[in-house]
Amino acid sequence: MKDVSYRYSDAKKDEYVLKNINYGFNLGKLYAIKGKSGSGKTTLLSLISGLEKKYEGTILYNSKNLKKMNLDTYRNTDIGIVFQSYNLLPHLNALENIVLSMDISKVKVKNKKEKAIELMKSVGLSENLAKRRVLKLSGGEQQRVAIARSLSYNPKIILADEPTGNLDKETEDEILDIFARLAHEENKCVIIVTHSANVCNRVDEIYELKKEK
Numbered sequence: 001m002k003d004v005s006y007r008y009s010d011a012k013k014d015e016y017v018l019k020n021i022n023y024g025f026n027l028g029k030l031y032a033i034k035g036k037s038g039s040g041k042t043t044l045l046s047l048i049s050g051l052e053k054k055y056e057g058t059i060l061y062n063s064k065n066l067k068k069m070n071l072d073t074y075r076n077t078d079i080g081i082v083f084q085s086y087n088l089l090p091h092l093n094a095l096e097n098i099v100l101s102m103d104i105s106k107v108k109v110k111n112k113k114e115k116a117i118e119l120m121k122s123v124g125l126s127e128n129l130a131k132r133r134v135l136k137l138s139g140g141e142q143q144r145v146a147i148a149r150s151l152s153y154n155p156k157i158i159l160a161d162e163p164t165g166n167l168d169k170e171t172e173d174e175i176l177d178i179f180a181r182l183a184h185e186e187n188k189c190v191i192i193v194t195h196s197a198n199v200c201n202r203v204d205e206i207y208e209l210k211k212e213k
């Protein structure tokens with residue numbers, strides 16, 4: 001991100017949420033973005049994920065300007081997102097949530113159900129939870145399903161918005177183990193928005209957003 005500034009379209013002329021952001025992210029590393037509520041953390045993730053386009057400055061991905069890329073393809077292949085509220089479809093079971101994400105992405109997967117179960121296992125979910133509707137899973141289990149889903153098309157970048165905000169310390173540590181493995185062993189770039197000192201202690205690099213104004 002080079003000199004990136006952003007204000008929402010309904011904001012006044014000088015009301016920037018993000019001002020002159022110069023952050024770099026690499027594969028193989030785990031990052032934390034921290035900052036007070038309202039400092040623009042979620043906004044920053046939406047810029048990185050190509051959801052907000054009217055920013056000033058430049059965002060490059062693999063030396064390519066995001067503004068010149070096909071952002072639908074980028075979002076469906078290169079970026080995986082984990083939301084704090086999980087954003088799973090409640091009327092579907094865990095397996096169906098993951099398979100649906102593969103369907104949307106259009107990335108070729110030979111046996112989607114098999115792959116989904118493999119992903120569930122990789123985040124510590126046993127196969128017998130696959131057919132359970134997500135509302136009947138615990139918060140920590142739902143978060144794992146959300147992580148498995150974000151991995152369904154094997155993206156390079158994982159963006160997680162307060163992924164452990166609702167979890168106890170032990171479960172937070174287990175979720176962090178997964179993110180650390182994805183960065184350090186699977187060579188992904190993992191960016192976690194967090195308020196947790198425990199998370200910050202475990203990442204490779206921390207960026208702190210200051211509230212504008």
Ligand SMILES: Nc1ncnc2c1ncn2[C@@H]1O[C@H](COP(=O)(O)OP(=O)(O)OP(=O)(O)O)[C@@H](O)[C@H]1O
Pocket residue numbers: 008009010017035036037038039040041042043044
């Ligand atoms: N769609 C929107 N339109 C206008 N203003 C917005 C919009 N979304 C967020 N904002 C404003 O932008 C600022 C940054 O919001 P953002 O959600 O990025 O903060 P945050 O750091 O993620 O906060 P939190 O820790 O509470 O999640 C806030 O002042 C917010 O009110």
Ligand SMILES: [Mg+2]
Pocket residue numbers: 041042043161
């Ligand atoms: Mg936020």
